[in-house]
Amino acid sequence: MARLNRAETQERNRARVLAAARAEFADHGFRDTKVDAIAERAELTRGAVYSNFPGKRALYFAVLAETAGQQLEPSYREPGRTPREALGALARAWVTRLPLADTEESHGAARLGTELLSEVLGERRTRLPFAQLLQLDALLLGLALENLTRPHPTPRDDLARLPTSWRAWPGRLVRVAETVLTTLHGASQLAAAAPGFLEPFNVVKACEQAVDLDLDDGWTVPPFLTQAEAVDAAWTPQAATDLVRDAPAVFDDGVVAVLGLHRLAAAEDAVRALPAGSRVTAVLVTSEPGELAPLARLVLADLAGCLRQAFPESAWPRLQVVLDESGALASAAGVPAVSDGTEVAVRVEAGRIVARADGRGACHVVASSDGSMPGGPDVGSGPRRRP
Structure with missing residues (x-):
């Protein structure tokens, strides 16, 4: 041998x-x-x-992440054609993974994830990334729901009609997604702590009806604490996997956001500012890849596998998510050092980086710039507001 x-x-x-x-x-x-x-x-x-692995907790997160990616039945695929149908399919895919009775066979599976939340809640360095990862999950699910409701998202020009202080974003369904995820994560905890208590049909029905809730959904145009600068630099990213699609990431024209695990909510700032059809890639980075990268894989895998089965491919969000444990993609975007507070965005056109911003608001100002070569009139201006 x-x-x-x-x-x-x-x-x-x-x-x-x-x-x-x-x-x-x-x-x-x-x-x-x-x-x-x-x-x-x-x-x-x-x-x-x-x-x-740097420690037992990092190993625990890695085990749960690997298990999450293996639990769905490959043959189960019944995508919904409406938001209600898709949420029902998502909930069914989710609950099929849960131990619903106290049997010897289910005991080990239930016990495996029982202590996840206690380990996450134990320290702020895991709590804050976990909260941001759940916000990213809610954004992914909300965008998929919006694509079924409204195949062509609100044009970028509509930003001009939004008030400076947010009230509502037309057609946004991220709060519905948050409600559904709250229900599903709660179901997971109860299935582990009290096998036999959970009635899966009721969980599915509750998730289906969440789409009818009036939650006054909205999104805030972020404050511009930074400016986009016009640049001309090579864009030579290495191959990576899009965790949403479980497929090779596509690095063509669009916005690439390098986000630390404390800044993941900023991904929505780029998505809302870009015109329909444009691609956003969130490159997730962390100063503690040994422990926090497995946690990121776990939280995203929990949702993404169910989302791919519950929604037709045409409704999958135009947001790619890539985990950059080595920092190589960040370096390709001109970010040599990363932390959990990193927020850097670049605009890519024809294989070149043509705009870049660093700091809070970077995702929005780069996405709302016109992406012109050096000297372009709109770089860094943000959305134009009407009186």
Whole structure:
């Protein structure tokens, strides 16, 4: 048998650690699982575990992220043609993953994710990214719902008609999405804590009816704390996976937003400012990729798999989401150093970066600029408001 090279050995060991950790967490729960027991089960040293994961919590998030991507039945695909049908299909896909009875078979699966929220809530450095990741999920689901309701989103020119202090965004359904996600995440916690209590039909029905709620939905035009500058630089991104579609990301013309895990809500600022048909790519970065990148994968995988099954491809949001653990994509966008507070946006045209902004409001000012080459009249001006 041919000897494995270093990268192949590391990948094999990582897979063994994940498999062993999953079994230990299912058998004993997160708190009572010992890293030494994981190493023994994987037939590796304790050092080999830590060479792949910085700590037990990072390993826990990675196990749950891998499990979330495997739980949906491949044959289950009944996309809805209306928002109500799509929300019903999304809820059915979600609840089929849950342990709905207290059986020996479901006990391990239920226990595996029981301690997720307590681990997330334990520290601010996980709470804030988790909250922002859920906001990103709500945006993705809201955009998909809007595409079924209104295939051609509100034109960028309509920004001029919005009041400076927000009241409502025409057709926005992100608050409906937030309500649905609250219901589904609550169902997950109850299924784990009280197997047999949850009635899946009621969960599906509640999610379907959420589309009829009047939640006074709206979006605020962000304050312009930065300016877009016209530039002319090469755009040579490396290959990456779009976590929304579970497919290679497409890096053609549009806006690329490099966002730290504390700034994910800013992705909507770019989406709302761009004209219909334009692409936004959110490149997620963090100063703690070992622990927070698996958490990001987990939260996005929980929703994205269900969304792909519940909505026709034509309704999938025009927002791509890429996790940039190495910082290579950020570097390609001219961001050499990243943090969880990063917000940098660039506009790409014909394979060149033609505009860039850094700081709060960067996503909006770049998306609302005209993308012209140096000297373009609208770069950094933001949306024009009428008196």
